[in-house]
Amino acid sequence: GAVVSxxxxxxxxxxxxxxxxxxxxLDFQATTMxxxxxxxxxxxxxxxxxxxxxxxTYEQGVEKDKFLINHASLTLSTLTVTSAHPExxxxxxxxxxxxxxxxxxxxxxxxxxL
Amino acid sequence: xxxVEQDPxxxxxxxGAIVSLNxxxxxxxxxxxxxxxxxxxxxxxxxxxxxxxxxxxDGRFTAQVDKSSKYISLxxxxxQPSDSATYLCAMPAGGTSYGKLTFGQGTILTVHP
Numbered sequence: 639g640a641v642v643s644x645x646x647x648x649x650x651x652x653x654x655x656x657x658x659x660x661x662x663x664l665d666f667q668a669t670t671m672x673x674x675x676x677x678x679x680x681x682x683x684x685x686x687x688x689x690x691x692x693x694x695t696y697e698q699g700v701e702k703d704k705f706l707i708n709h710a711s712l713t714l715s716t717l718t719v720t721s722a723h724p725e726x727x728x729x730x731x732x733x734x735x736x737x738x739x740x741x742x743x744x745x746x747x748x749x750x751x752l
Numbered sequence: 753x754x755x756v757e758q759d760p761x762x763x764x765x766x767x768g769a770i771v772s773l774n775x776x777x778x779x780x781x782x783x784x785x786x787x788x789x790x791x792x793x794x795x796x797x798x799x800x801x802x803x804x805x806x807x808x809x810d811g812r813f814t815a816q817v818d819k820s821s822k823y824i825s826l827x828x829x830x831x832q833p834s835d836s837a838t839y840l841c842a843m844p845a846g847g848t849s850y851g852k853l854t855f856g857q858g859t860i861l862t863v864h865p
Binding site: 642644670672679680681682684687729731733735740741742743744745746748 | 784786788793794795796797798801840844850852853855856857858860
């Protein structure tokens with residue numbers, strides 16, 4: 639199957655700093671990438687849909703100014719958590735797909751804000 | 753009512769047992785059905801992907817779809833301890849294979865040696 643990578647896999651930061659997470663489709667071009675957040679023992683919650691070359695579409699209740707998404711190329715999308723606070727600590731997962739493909743998920747990034 | 757309902761379990765079975773995991777859905781627009789497996793602290797891994805009603809088999813896994821009842825199942829034969837994980841059903845929006853996914857709550861499965 640297709641491979642999606644995320645970097646970093648784990649990050650610890652101080653409250654008030656910004657953190658950037660990268661999502662890459664390694665062996666296919668992804669016109670659409672999705673960003674999810676997952677709390678322990680809970681299912682995935684969709685945060686936003688990222689389309690290459692256009693603005694991301696955010697789900698209701700997700701602050702677009704706090705979670706900045708950039709989909710600059712067909713193989714890269716980034717999520718920046720700005721002015722992070724402890725309540726932003728979570729497991730962030732991206733997925734990538736293209737027409738004709740189903741979605742493949744990255745390994746996730748565990749963010750801990752101190 | 754949630755669009756996709758899945759019994760969260762947990763489900764505990766002995767090695768070699770047949771496991772049945774189920775989801776129901778309410779949105780008739782769902783046309784594609786996925787099953788993902790997620791190990792602890794890892795991203796979900798696509799296991800099965802079906803479109804039409806009926807059964808689809810892949811090794812020890814069988815996915816079953818009944819669109820008339822809005823009910824999908826995943827069967828695992830000869831379960832192994834390595835099958836211990838959370839299993840998530842998911843359905844993409846818009847009748848496509850690549851739309852944004854609506855997930856079930858996930859079922860936590862433990863297979864004991």
